[in-house]
Amino acid sequence: MESTSPTSNIKLGNIRRKSINLSPTELVKVDLLPSGKIPLVIQPVVEGLNLVKWAQDNQEFIKKTLLQYRALLFRGFNINTTDLFNQFVSTTSSGQLLEYRDRSSPRHEISNKIYTSTDYPADQSIYLHNEGTYWLTYPLKIYFCCLVAAQQGGETPIADCRQVFQRISPQTRQKFIDKNILYVRNYNDGFGLTWQTVFQTEDKAVVEEYCNKNAIEYEWKTGDRLRTRSYRQAIAKHPITGELSWFNHAAFFHVSTLEPTLQEALLAEFKQEDLPNNTYYGDGSQIEPELLEEIRTAYQQEKIMFPWQQGDLLMLDNLSVAHSRTPFIGKRKVVVAMTDPVKN
Structure with a gap:
């Protein structure tokens, strides 16, 4: 689902970084890409530095630096378990961990609200997106940790959505400001996730309660099918x-x-309104194809890729930075946590 137009994507592994003195201690070094592109890479100067302890002692620095750069990559700290990952998340977040409900991608929970980043097939891409834009409450912070790096591929590309916003024409931006977005989803038609998986329940009453609390219109159809509109x-x-x-x-x-x-397969099988996922302007009218292409181009122009290293931990301002996934070969295990809820 990821577009592949030939643009100047930036790969951390292929370019030389210059070191700058931003750290409040001498225990870490902070590297900035020559282009000024995110993420900011924070690495230990001394071997065996405990990232969780360092984070506890430097919470204000992490907070200010994340706000400045919106994406921080902690590399070389050997974060090799979900427990260590969870400790770092708890140390650097100011709000509760969010449960993954109203799902759009297959995931499974590893421990308390720590999930696999996705269980999507390895040969497919996932398009750039911010987590939970269609939720009533979304996470301000999202964390990724690479416990096992793929043999080939499997990057988590990112993009600064402030810059995506600037790349999109003022006319297009204003149209979306005026009309907003309508998300229409259909479940249990044989494609995509079932409503039981999406809402993590077999009980229709639980689904209805969730929808009512989260400003989601719902419609039960024949054959145990469900349509939602947000x-x-x-x-x-x-x-x-x-x-x-x-x-x-x-x-x-x-x-x-x-x-x-x-x-083609989906459009041959379903009417537009019956597709597993589709988007419209908030008034229900169609989004023009040329505007959708403009949006995809803006994301692609801002896309930044870097190869995962085992033990990497990526901390993102979810409102400001989108993420995605490339296809991969070999085993890959990247876990995710979402914190600091914000009302949409």
């Missing part, structure tokens, strides 16, 4: 800085973003 903002204002970010699944969930063969 009206959400297309552009978000950062709760601390007030900066605007492109913050939606308008392109990700739109049928035109799918690979051509899958797109």
Whole structure:
């Protein structure tokens, strides 16, 4: 589901970084890409430095640096268990961990609200997106940890959505500001996740309660099928800085973003309104194809890739930075946690 236009993506492993003195201690070094692109890479100067203990002692530095760069990559600290990952998340977050409900990607829970990043097939891409833009409450922070790096591929590309917003024309931005987004999802038609998986229940009453609490319209159809409709903002204002970010699944969930063969198969099987996922303007009208292509191009122009190393920990400001996944070969284990809930 990821577009592949030939743009100047940036790979950390292929370019030389310059070191800058940003750390409040002498225990770590902070590397900035020559281009100034995220993520900021934080590495230990001394062998065996305990990242959790260092984070406890430098919480203000981490907070300020994340707010400045929006993406921090902690490398060389050997975070090799979900327990260590969870300790770091708990140390550096100021809110509760979020449960993964109203799912769009297959995942499973490893420990208390620590999940696999995705169980999506290894040969497929996942398009750039911010976590939970279609939820009523989304995480301000999202964390990834590479416990096992793939033999080949499997990167988690990122993109600064403040810059994506700037790349999109003022006319397009204003149209989405005025109309917002409508997400329409259909479950149990033989494609995509079932409503039982998405809402983590077999009980329709539990689904209805969740929908009512989260401003989701629902409609039960024959054959145990479900349709939901969610009206959400297309552009978000950062709760601390007030900066605007492109913050939606308008392109990700739109049928035109799918690979051509899958797109053709779905459109041959379903009417537009019955597709597993699709997006519209908030008034229900179609989003113009040229605007969707403009959005995809903006993401692609801002996409940054770097190879995972085992033990890497990536901390993102989820409102400001989108993430994705490339296909891979070999075993890969990347875990995720979401914290600091914000009302959409």
